[in-house]
Amino acid sequence: QKEVEQNSGPLSVPEGAIASLNCTYSDRGSQSFFWYRQYSGKSPELIMSIYSNGDKEDGRFTAQLNKASQYVSLLIRDSQPSDSATYLCAVNRGRGYQKVTFGTGTKLQVIP
């Protein structure tokens, strides 16, 4: 089992729709979870971080965490063509939880 798993996509949604991106992780002790957006040829940029079970909202983005199910998701409301990118899920793990492990990313395409 991979430490952080994501569906590689591509996930295609029409403009204005809700995009739902999912991530599962294997280390039950992980406490910190991050979503990054990466445009082609660029470095990742942080969208959101989440640490507690439940939902966390920031503008059009909502992160959801369920530690019992080892599942974290990202919802993007009112999707825009500019949201088209690869979304990377990252999880802390390892001794002292200093390592940050990334999933392979989900490619999102927002169709105008």
Add this chain to the structure above:
Amino acid sequence: DGGITQSPKYLFRKEGQNVTLSCEQNLNHDAMYWYRQDPGQGLRLIYYSQIVNDFQKGDIAEGYSVSREKKESFPLTVTSAQKNPTAFYLCATRQGGPNSPLHFGNGTRLTVT
């Protein structure tokens, strides 16, 4: 102007040569990380350092070496022992504990032929 500087942006080397990638930061962040990204793949951890003069292997350290002699600098050497060195290399920093996010430089794209 605070930030993380990776240089050069593009780097070309012949097979069998060692090459050093630069990462400098003026954010005063304690921790620094090196990742490798292959086309269509996620990021894989090579090495990380929490403090000066100390660093740990990540998940794919074989064929790589690092040093952390100064807080601001964390250079990565890709040695000739690395079987598939062609990749996009990303340096990141983090301030604070495990709850803090990583901040990334713009990356160096290394091509070895």
